[in-house]
Amino acid sequence: MTVDPGTMPSDAGSARAVVNGDLAPLTIAQLERMAGTIRCDIIEMICTAQAGHPGGSLSAADIVTALYFRVMRIDPRNPSWPDRDRFILSKGHACPVWYSALAERGYFDKRHLATLRRLDSILQGHPDMRKTPGIDMTAGSLGHGLSVGLGMALGGRLQGRDYHVWVVLGDGEVQEGSVWEAAMAAPRWNLGNLTAIVDCNRLQNDGYVQDIMPAGSLADKWRAFGWTAREIDGNDMAEVVRALEEARAGSTAPVRAGTMAPVCIIAHTVKGKGVSYMEDVAAWHGRAPCLEEAELALDEIRRACAG
Amino acid sequence: MTVDPGTMPSDAGSARAVVNGDLAPLTIAQLERMAGTIRCDIIEMICTAQAGHPGGSLSAADIVTALYFRVMRIDPRNPSWPDRDRFILSKGHACPVWYSALAERGYFDKRHLATLRRLDSILQGHPDMRKTPGIDMTAGSLGHGLSVGLGMALGGRLQGRDYHVWVVLGDGEVQEGSVWEAAMAAPRWNLGNLTAIVDCNRLQNDGYVQDIMPAGSLADKWRAFGWTAREIDGNDMAEVVRALEEARAGSTAPVRAGTMAPVCIIAHTVKGKGVSYMEDVAAWHGRAPCLEEAELALDEIRRACAG
Amino acid sequence: MLASVTHYIRSDVLKLLEDGSLLTHGAGQATRYAYAEAIVDVGRRDPRVVVLDVDVAKSLGTTAFAEAFPERAFNFGIAEQNMVAAAAGLATTGLIPFASGYAVFLTMRALDQVRNSIHYPRLNVKIASSHGGITPGPDGPTHQGQEDLSLMRAIANATVVAAADPLTTRLATSAAAAWEGPVYLSFTRDPVPYLYTDDYPFEIGKAVVVRDGLDATIVAVRDMVCQALVAAELLRTRGLSVRVVDCHTLKPLDAQTILSAAEETGAVVTAESNTIIGGLGSAVAEILVENYPVPMQRIGLRDTYAESGPYPDLLVKYGMSTAHIAAAVENVVERKRARA
Amino acid sequence: MLASVTHYIRSDVLKLLEDGSLLTHGAGQATRYAYAEAIVDVGRRDPRVVVLDVDVAKSLGTTAFAEAFPERAFNFGIAEQNMVAAAAGLATTGLIPFASGYAVFLTMRALDQVRNSIHYPRLNVKIASSHGGITPGPDGPTHQGQEDLSLMRAIANATVVAAADPLTTRLATSAAAAWEGPVYLSFTRDPVPYLYTDDYPFEIGKAVVVRDGLDATIVAVRDMVCQALVAAELLRTRGLSVRVVDCHTLKPLDAQTILSAAEETGAVVTAESNTIIGGLGSAVAEILVENYPVPMQRIGLRDTYAESGPYPDLLVKYGMSTAHIAAAVENVVERKRARA
Ligand SMILES: Cc1ncc(C[n+]2csc(CCOP(=O)(O)OP(=O)(O)O)c2C)c(N)n1
């Protein structure tokens, strides 16, 4: 994959921080195309498996793409490199987006994608760090990831490693009290090397978050818990990249004397993003498309990328 | 016990709401004296048992006294009266203050106080609703009480009962994520009939809250979660009574169209309040005074009440 | 050839048992759905019943209750601890909450609340728990409630029920509502066959002999009862007469039925898709050694995590298939004969 | 009169056993404090060791570690779930976290994290858990960790250790740090006597015969080992030769030592201050029925909540005293003889 230097990121600080193994960071346009590829993978995987969670995989596709193809310091040839950035998909049910990103990034052969949820597959129904190269943490029970990330961030600092820890949570998931335990603790230890990204796709399993358990302003909550919170359009690649790169750069910048607030990115997204009949439809939280539906979806995604 | 009508509460609404069994609501001065009596009971109980938690019992004495001797609608002769207000001591380790209030209020004979934590006693080391008359809910594991109170508030409304539910939490306890689950849910159901009182005595088991897990502004957090929050001096009886009575009156007043925010009272208190050598000293969280120490404490409390 | 005498087994099931196709061709339903249907009826009869959910109402089907009785349904979002403790609060007001969700999260995320706020004070809360055992195959271990029977059995004041088919799940739901005190109900994510006739005498705490036999007994629970019936039929063709006990209530355990089976058949196999540690197998082992020690073997998830895959394939790969049950029975019969 | 042959028992303990005053006059220490002391040494030897607390550092004494290694100690406040999941995260970075707290809250409030984020991914986290069994007497049932051994045993990939005295607690702490993978350590709130000599061969997974005997075996764990020794001595005066096994590791269980005991003595009693459901008693029952069924009886908390009261009084009131153990041994010996 070659990159047009004219469209390279200009921020020198972030470019210096990013060591992307074999790959130079992608441009926004390239990232958008990659996100399309990943969306296609998601549809194909879930259709083949006839099970899985398309909605929350698609909504997070831009965030995960930006992380794996530009922002994170990783080396797919060395998945256990101690200085690598860590990624945790706390909303583990959305793992198809993660599996696709890892495969596209070269952690394992893309042919594995067709084995999702099959017996003996390396791709489990929920992320399993012991089975899949590149998976930094097992997930599936909602509400663990931010705490795990906090532990990774503490461990990094204690061992003098300057990696960054990225945790993606769901907007339903933040109803779990354990998330707020972690939210309270991260500022206490000034964990600027930890970034939470809430995929606010407005839907959870049973319906709209607003109907099930309205949260009011999530940003207000994170700020009240001591975080720097910012809201972005989580399906706008340029906005996503900017927010992530600033979060990473900020990890070395003290917010006020002696303290460093972790950053929470409230990413407003559309559940099922990219597939019109799935967008903002609760039913597609955990339902697999049939073959015809998948064809339709792939068509749409490809056309959007080409256009 | 007779009450001077000249010092009766003037708020007619709250007076109407309060049906206190055999007892007319006490005046502020009477409440202060009763709080002194309860503080003496606490010291005696814990000294006799040679185990228990004096610090958090003493800090909450004014709040519990105001509730049981003025604000709550209760009838000690009928502890299971379906329309009674409910009280939950979510920070259950402070139960000596509750046991004393119940005994002084006539739920059971004061002689039981000397049996605290003894084999076969009705007074367990932590509150047990199956053993102690007047105990509305078992407690001891921190972080359950607000959820339990939420259930009681929902149950009351569903059955058309207008009782009020009072939950006292510790400022260490609110580190439990489960508290924030309940905090998120109560406004969703407009539970104006639920009031949380956080006994902010600045200390938890291992030291100052500020050192262990600083919370920043608790009021900001509760507001961000959709509550009406107010801060008071939780050891100033007049302030305590005013805040509690307003919370009770407010339970019928919609905050904005169609919604009714539950109230959180952030009560700033002193741990060990009333016993100089215990005040603001972490070690007295869970330590029993010896006989001489108890004598000193009783002396101090009695003198403060007389003075 | 031995004859088989069964009790309360539907005639269509008997035919499918004979031609060996019950597990592949039997009509069935996930017991989570049977619960969701039953609770609407129960709620209609008893206005004290309320249903609580944790953002998996659609997965269980309890949305039907919410539609029928909107004011008696509460969805707590993804907050199992809050739901369980609030259920305790609701119960203190005289209501009968059915707190619904997934086994893993109800019995682990909220276990402290389950124990300290429901079972210790003996509050009248029913925990309605889907995704028990390894029945949620493709979701993988994080969603496979392989410990729920073990964990709940360890909790004092618990009543633990895991019915084997849709009919008995309905009966269990209704019996739970009538029972004073906490009840834990464990359901399957995947379908299990309709096994029983309407005269099945469901009673909490009473195991039911659903097939007679004298050479050995299989004591089975939840989704493994149908497997046990198939295994017993298989063994009949190999000349063994095998009793099958549907032990739908793990706690209180029906010691009498199990001890009679031990005395009369002299060899016992337990079958559960729960871990073999702490669940049905342990329950039976405990009363055998204390009363009438006979050779026994446990079939269950052998102290490991399974993986993603179709539920029937997992049963085979992880040692819980009908062939494994049958082999275990032959083993205990052999051990019994060696002792004689 | 029978002679008693013991192993690794201190000579002062032997004297106190003979005159019956071990439980009242023996010098002892709560094993939570033994852990807190040991972890400082372990931390000195291994810089990867970090200690996590949940606002009960003062109760365990892990404040000593925080003083010795302030940058390697993390107090999470009252947030067990966060601590346990963060421990998993720390372990992925190559550190060895000892997540410390109370049994009830670590194994119940945080069980989902314990299972899904530590044991399923087999992360190298040690859970250091005080207040096991009913040793926290006066605090009452909410603080009595009567289920911890049962719950942790049900979790796949768990290693479960509960040492009987301060010395073996130290050895267990050090062995846990060296063990690859999760280890659960259960400590007492109240003191237990110093029992053992320095040559005690502590190894995770290896039970130790600490007293020889041929009429019956008591398999005991944690705080009940000293009770078992006293009971065995009592039974000696009544003419019974009773073996005592210190089964400090519940998982992996030392099947060989226990089966040898069953074969050689023909009768077994288990003793734990855990619930009798799912813990040591079940573990031993499971392997007996599957391998060598002999009469057995379980001593433990009989599936109830205890109450507030001094720990020794609770043992008597709730059926776990030396007299109860002795009676159970006599019962199994009688059953053994009736079968012969
Ligand atoms: C602790 C826990 N409770 C329940 C579930 C079941 N569950 C899986 S996904 C989901 C909804 C998640 O909604 P959200 O966090 O908004 O994710 P997204 O919309 O991105 O899919 C639920 C309830 C779970 N995995 N973990």
Ligand SMILES: Cc1ncc(C[n+]2csc(CCOP(=O)(O)OP(=O)(O)O)c2C)c(N)n1
């Ligand atoms: C879930 C849980 N974790 C830990 C404990 C042990 N514990 C008892 S009191 C206490 C400190 C409480 O501090 P705070 O809430 O501030 O109460 P207060 O200062 O009023 O005594 C702790 C950690 C507990 N009872 N429950």
Ligand SMILES: [Mg+2]
């Ligand atoms: Mg969502």
Ligand SMILES: [Mg+2]
């Ligand atoms: Mg406090």
